[in-house]
Amino acid sequence: MRSPTKRQATILVLPALIYLIIFAIYPMIQNFILTFQSQSVTGSIVWGLNNYINAFKIFGISQVFYNTFLYTLAVPLIDILLAIPLATFLKKLNKPYLLPIVLLSSFIPLVTGAVMWVFMLNPITGFMYFIAKVDLFTSPWSIVIIDVWTSLPLATLIIYSGLKAIPPHIDEASQMDGLAGMRKLFQIDLPYIKASLLSATVLMVIYGSFTFDPIYVASSSSTSPFAIMDISYLSYNLYETGGLVGRGQAAVLMTLMTVVSTVIALLFVRLSLRETTRSGRLRFKFMPNREMPTKIAWFFVLLYLVFLLLPFSWLLLESFKTTAEIIAIPPVIFPSIVTFAGYFMSVTVGQPYFISSIIVSLGTSLLVFFIGAPAAYSISRHKTGGLKFIALILFVYSLPTVIFMIPMIEILKSVSLLNSWWGLIITYPVFVMPITIWMLFNFYSTFPKHLDEAANIDGMSVFGSFYRVILRLSGDGISVTLLYAFIIAWGALIFPLALSYTPFNMNFLLPGGAQTITIFIGGTIGHEAFNYGELSAASVISLIPSILLIYFARKRIDKLWRVGGTVG
Amino acid sequence: MSSQFEMHNIRKSFGKFLALSLESLQFDQKTYAVVLGPSGSGKTTLLRIAAGLETPDHGSVIISGQDVTSLPSWKRRVGLVFQNYALYPHLTVYENIAMPLTVGRYTNEYIGERVHELLGVMELEGQEKKYPKQLSGGQQQRVALARALIKKPDILLMDEPLSNLDARVRIDLRDYLKETQRKLGITAIHVTHDQEEAMALGDQIVILNKAHIVQSGTPTEIYSKPQTLFAASFLGGINLISSELLPDLGLRKDFDALGIRIQDITLSIDKESTEMIGKVVNIQYLGYQYIVTTEFAGTRLRVRMDSLNGISEETEVGIYLDTTKVMLFRDGNRIPIEEEERLGNPA
Numbered sequence: 072m073r074s075p076t077k078r079q080a081t082i083l084v085l086p087a088l089i090y091l092i093i094f095a096i097y098p099m100i101q102n103f104i105l106t107f108q109s110q111s112v113t114g115s116i117v118w119g120l121n122n123y124i125n126a127f128k129i130f131g132i133s134q135v136f137y138n139t140f141l142y143t144l145a146v147p148l149i150d151i152l153l154a155i156p157l158a159t160f161l162k163k164l165n166k167p168y169l170l171p172i173v174l175l176s177s178f179i180p181l182v183t184g185a186v187m188w189v190f191m192l193n194p195i196t197g198f199m200y201f202i203a204k205v206d207l208f209t210s211p212w213s214i215v216i217i218d219v220w221t222s223l224p225l226a227t228l229i230i231y232s233g234l235k236a237i238p239p240h241i242d243e244a245s246q247m248d249g250l251a252g253m254r255k256l257f258q259i260d261l262p263y264i265k266a267s268l269l270s271a272t273v274l275m276v277i278y279g280s281f282t283f284d285p286i287y288v289a290s291s292s293s294t295s296p297f298a299i300m301d302i303s304y305l306s307y308n309l310y311e312t313g314g315l316v317g318r319g320q321a322a323v324l325m326t327l328m329t330v331v332s333t334v335i336a337l338l339f340v341r342l343s344l345r346e347t348t349r350s351g352r353l354r355f356k357f358m359p360n361r362e363m364p365t366k367i368a369w370f371f372v373l374l375y376l377v378f379l380l381l382p383f384s385w386l387l388l389e390s391f392k393t394t395a396e397i398i399a400i401p402p403v404i405f406p407s408i409v410t411f412a413g414y415f416m417s418v419t420v421g422q423p424y425f426i427s428s429i430i431v432s433l434g435t436s437l438l439v440f441f442i443g444a445p446a447a448y449s450i451s452r453h454k455t456g457g458l459k460f461i462a463l464i465l466f467v468y469s470l471p472t473v474i475f476m477i478p479m480i481e482i483l484k485s486v487s488l489l490n491s492w493w494g495l496i497i498t499y500p501v502f503v504m505p506i507t508i509w510m511l512f513n514f515y516s517t518f519p520k521h522l523d524e525a526a527n528i529d530g531m532s533v534f535g536s537f538y539r540v541i542l543r544l545s546g547d548g549i550s551v552t553l554l555y556a557f558i559i560a561w562g563a564l565i566f567p568l569a570l571s572y573t574p575f576n577m578n579f580l581l582p583g584g585a586q587t588i589t590i591f592i593g594g595t596i597g598h599e600a601f602n603y604g605e606l607s608a609a610s611v612i613s614l615i616p617s618i619l620l621i622y623f624a625r626k627r628i629d630k631l632w633r634v635g636g637t638v639g
Numbered sequence: 640m641s642s643q644f645e646m647h648n649i650r651k652s653f654g655k656f657l658a659l660s661l662e663s664l665q666f667d668q669k670t671y672a673v674v675l676g677p678s679g680s681g682k683t684t685l686l687r688i689a690a691g692l693e694t695p696d697h698g699s700v701i702i703s704g705q706d707v708t709s710l711p712s713w714k715r716r717v718g719l720v721f722q723n724y725a726l727y728p729h730l731t732v733y734e735n736i737a738m739p740l741t742v743g744r745y746t747n748e749y750i751g752e753r754v755h756e757l758l759g760v761m762e763l764e765g766q767e768k769k770y771p772k773q774l775s776g777g778q779q780q781r782v783a784l785a786r787a788l789i790k791k792p793d794i795l796l797m798d799e800p801l802s803n804l805d806a807r808v809r810i811d812l813r814d815y816l817k818e819t820q821r822k823l824g825i826t827a828i829h830v831t832h833d834q835e836e837a838m839a840l841g842d843q844i845v846i847l848n849k850a851h852i853v854q855s856g857t858p859t860e861i862y863s864k865p866q867t868l869f870a871a872s873f874l875g876g877i878n879l880i881s882s883e884l885l886p887d888l889g890l891r892k893d894f895d896a897l898g899i900r901i902q903d904i905t906l907s908i909d910k911e912s913t914e915m916i917g918k919v920v921n922i923q924y925l926g927y928q929y930i931v932t933t934e935f936a937g938t939r940l941r942v943r944m945d946s947l948n949g950i951s952e953e954t955e956v957g958i959y960l961d962t963t964k965v966m967l968f969r970d971g972n973r974i975p976i977e978e979e980e981r982l983g984n985p986a
Contacts, residue, residue, distance in 0.1 A: 243692050244725035248786070249713030249742040258738075262729040360742055 079533035080453035084460060087446035087508065094501045095467045098478030099329055105322035105477065110315045122319035129305070129320065131297040138211045139280065139301040146218045146279030147272050153219070154226035154271065157375050159256060160368045161227070162234045169372065170231070170628065171621045176379055177224035178555075178617040180562030181284035182593035183610045187382035188217045189289055189596060190389060190607065198385050200402050208289045214299050217285040220379065222278045226271045232629040233267030234260060254360040266342070273339040273469075280335070281328065281471030283307070284564050288593045302328060303473045307565065310477060318477060325474040336469035340462045383614075390414070390607040397603040413604030414612070421609050423575035423584070424591035427492060431567075431587060432560035432616075434496035436553045439504045444549060447511030448537055452523060461512060468505035475501055476569045483570055490571045492585050498566055503559045507552050514548035515541075551624040558616045564589045588613055641704075643668040643826040644689070644794055649698035651684055657850045658684040659695075664852065666828065666843060671820050674830045675837040676847035677873065682830045683798060685847070689828060690719045690796050703793045713742065718787030720797040724779050726771040726786075732758075733767035736785045743790075757785040760819065777808045784816075788823065795820070797829045801836060813839055834874050838862065846870050868968045871898050878904065884936040886914035888960065890976055894967035901943040903964040906931060908949050910957035919954045922947070933958065 109121040126132075161169055176184060191198045192207050199207070207213040237260060245251075245259050261268065281303040290296035290304070300308075306324040309317040389397055390413050392406040418425070449455045479498050480489065488494035522544065526536030542549070573584035574591075592610055621628070644666040651659045659681035666672045676682040687693040689700060691712035699708045707715045726735050733754055740750045758764050761781040771779055780800065787795055800816070801809045817840055820827045831837055837844050838858045846853040846861065846869075854861055854870045865871035872879060880897045910916055917935035929944045935958060950956055967974050 238725075240721050240723060240725035241727065244721060244727070245738075246692065247690065247712045247719050248739040249711075250738070254742075259727060259729075263727075265729075 076453070076533055077455075080449045080455045083445035083449035083533065083537065084455045086442045087504065088456075088460070090442055090500060090504070091463060091467060094479070094482075094498065095470070095475070098475045098482075099326075099470075101478040101481070102322045102325045102329065102474060105319060106326050107319075108315075108322075109319045116315075122323045125316075126320040126323040129309075131300070132305075134297050135300050135302055135305050138214070138299060139303075141211050142215065142218060142282045142301055143276060143280035145215050146222060146282075147275035149215070149219050150223050150226040150275045151230075151268070151272055153223055153375075154230050155256075155261070155268075156371065157223070157227045158231040158234055159260075160372050160375075161231055163363070163368050164365065164372065167625070170228075171625045172376065173379060174224045174228060174621055174628070175383070175617065176221055177228070178558060178621055179221075179614050180558075180564075180589055180592075180617075181221060182288060182562065182564050182589045183613045184221050184382070185217055185285035185288035186592055186596060186606065186610050187386045188213075188220070188285070189292060190603075191382050191385045195400055196398055196402050198381070198402065198404075200400075208292075209295050209298050211299050213289065214282060214285050214301075217289075218279055218282055220382070221285075222275055224379070225278075226275055228629065229267050229271040229274070230264065233264030235629055237263055250360065252361045252363055253358040257358055269342045270339075273335065273342055276335055277332070277339070277469045280331070281473065283471075283473060284593065287564065287568075288596055291594075291596055303471050307473055307476065307568070310569075322477060325477070328471050329474055332470050333466070336466040339469050340465045386607050386610055389603065390611045392604065394602070394604055397607075410604070413602075413606075413608035416602060416605040417609035417612060420605060421588065421591050421612075423577055424586055424588045425612070426577075427495075427571075427575045427585050428561055428588040430492050431495045431499065431585065432557045434492065435499040435503055435560040436556045438496060439500050439507050439556045440549070440553055442500065443504045443508045444511055444542070445537060447508045448515050448541060449533075450508075451512045451515035452518075452520075453533065461509070464505045464508050464512075467501070468509065472502045472563075472565045476565060479566070480569055490573060490583070490585055492575075492582060494570050495563075495566060495585050495587075498570060499560050499563060502563070502566075503556050506559070507556045510552045510555070511548065514545065514552070518545065547627065551620070551627065554616075554620045554623060558620055561613070561616050562589060563587070564593060568594075641668055642666070643670070643703060644672075644828065645701040646685075646689070647699050647701070649685075649688060649695045649700070651681075651688060651693065651695045659688070660850045661685075661852050664845065664855070666826060668826055669824050671817060671827045671829065671840055671842045672845065673837040673841035673843070674828065674845045674847060675832070675834060675841075675873075677832055679849075680847040681850040682832075682847050686719075686796050686798050686828065686830045689794070690717055691715050692719075713739070716790075716793045718790065718792040718795050720780075720783045720787045720795070720800045722799040723803060724771075724783040726779060726782055728771055731768050731770055732763065732774070732782050735771065735782055736767075736789055739786065739790050753789055754785075757789055760788075760822075761785045775808075776804050777812060780804065780812060784819070788825075793826060795825050795827045797827065799831055800829065801831070802833075809836075816840065838874075846873065848873070864973075865898075865966065866973050868896060868898070868971045868973075871966060871968070871973075876901050878940045878942075880935075880938060880940070884938065888962055888965075890962065890965070890967065891974075894969050894974060896968045898966040898968060899960055899964065901930070901941050903961040904940065904942045905959040905961075906933060906942050906944065906950055906956040907959065908954065908956060910955065913957040913959055915958040915960070917956055917958050919950055919952050919956055922950075922952055 106122050107118050107120070108116055109119065110116060157173070161173065189208075192213065194200060194204045194206050199205075207216075241259065241263065245255050250258060282301055283303045286299050286301060286304040289299060302324050306321040306328070309324070310321040311317075313320065388404065388406065391409045391411070392403065393408060393410050393412070396403040396406055446460075450460050475498075483489040483494045483498065488497070518541070522540055523536050526540045531539065567585065567587040567590050571585040571587070571590075574586045576583045588609065592606060592613060595606060642665050646661060646664040648663070649659060649661050674682045674685055684693060688695050691707070691710060695708070699706055701707065702715060702717065712719075727738070730738070736754045736757060737750050740753060754767070758767060761784060763778065763781055763785065766774065766778065771782065774782065797816075801812055804812060813836060816827075816829070829840060841858055843855065844858055844861050845855040848869050854866045861870065862874055865874065868879070871877050877898050877900050880899070882895050882897060885897060906917070906919070915935060917933035917940065919931055919933045920939070921932040923930040929947055931942045931944055931947070931950065933940050933942065933956060940958065965976065967976060
């Protein structure tokens, strides 16, 4: 017989578990089944291995594989190599205002980030005109740059959190021993934060391997879309344009991605959950043993800031320009007349998109909160499901969103929720909830145990102590996590692309249509009739939730993202 | 003997909080010095200033005749044992001990030699490949000690080095610390809040309270001649009685508290020859002696007795103070027992 405590703890996990089975596990199986379905000449469905054979004959597939490979390797490598010095400088300079500024580009909608780069790198009307008049989007390295730009801050944050968690007495001991600068970094700091380094690396691998948003934005205006395409984007494209044949081949690629990410996920799960063993050797005697002068550290930080903030500045400037100045050749850097026409246009034309985004993101955050928070608490405090449940969470987290696309369409069709707010709200948690649960799991792991014990002694059940004591005391952790959930939902692109096809009809009594602001921003850029000013103003507005998150969370942001070595 | 360690006019504040303020402090070569004080008294600040982990607002630190106030820690010829040892968790015992030498220009042979020498001194042979986590608290302590000693410092600094250990290990290591200090002929500065530890180890004890030095001297001096009420009470084993509660003991009248050590009081069932009557409330038997607590005029007095002589709990007893051994305090400072002593005898 299981104790009532255990039973109640299990009930707290159940909604999240059922959700993940329906919306994450079932789609993977469904994809696998679809790979065997193709169409005969007469139009009837045939079962077989045709999709597997044909998928690898698609025109440009070798370039697509090469690109995927490049994104998977180059992005994490460059990220980590750039993040270690940046995190070290941030710790050294110890200026609390620097971290939020550095972090911004990792917390904005990916589409917005991609739009900024497409604007800036335009060789005729963008900032690129002043550097070299070449179209970088003919090379996959353009996507690598955007990926690094959006993921470097996250890698930096994880490494910075690790560095900040080194106890002061270890720093003082190395001061006594005379270790400084690079020697201390390699001899003491990096081995000490090995877990954070590995977690950051794996996260960046996941990040790079299934790049979607920048390719979507860039290829709509690109002259050679295959040059930058990867498997993730190709599978979406096949489904959108290829009918039943395309669907089968897309399913093959999605299954392939599932397998690859399962391998990466296994690695990730093992790294995140294992007890950290640290080992290091005295092999860094050649490293300079001197503190870097503060001025030089500042110089490098400023270089980083130029890279990280330049796209923001360009977008901001664009949003206040008149149309004539936006398309002027050579480009105008500072607008001669500041106009708010773009903002005015974007809130009028973009209104239905903004409304859908706000409602869907709010709804998703609430749903994630109701399902995720009890589960996170239960697995953290009552070890429900042991490590298995949290491993499932990390597994789903490391899957590319695009693989859920086809089955989600089928699911929503069957309940007539396609192209509706509810459709997006019930499906979004599949990519929002895992990270939310993981963050709350870490949050509750550091929560004082005696609170539950006191509640238990006062005669409260697991439910009672969770809903009446713990929830009320975890306001700060939950609010930051929910705000983060909100901005992930806010920045979502693949699901709204696949699951909605018209904007909100502006009828609150009979709402219909659910296209989001990300579609408004990302989907219009390639069209001939689009308005630059309106688009850049909408992009600036789309940054607001991210800026709010970073502002509210600035004091504890390094603690919430502390990954690795938290269990065991 | 020449002076090995000096501090002059040191002052250190953290914001508005004055952490340490002392005019001068000096320890001779090969002294085992103990800095004793309650938490917040400034003793750790003193040690951290000596180690170079904290810069004083003003004043100077002199080690072996050289002014080191502006020198970084590793150039000061001091070794520091941290309260929680601060061993590098990712390095082995060998690597932890060797670390300070890897920074200088030493050959690997020399480093190996030194490490093995210290492993011998610290009785850690065979442990060199283990990680700190795999060692007991006492062993970790000795690794930290070895790391602090490997550069042959002039002064060994120790911040509450025994506070993280079990009571029994603590006593063993206490002997060990003193023996090691004697064997290496090194000057040691040991910071603690434990008066018993201070008495047991110190050649010289400095008592700190609220950022100031209260008293400095040998353990005997400090124990038998505490200069202030704080020093007397912090060393423990003393009863403090407010002057209003006392009958005329034939002493001067202008004191506000009387202190008497627990061994200088006698309790007896005979209540005839004293005006102080108390009631026994508790008897602790410690194996070789008794600590009897008795209630007197609303305060509790503790008395050390070798035998109970018929006293048991609830007994009414006569209290006899050895008036030659009492200490009198006024405004927190010690005053002589008889006024004449100080004023000189006018008659």
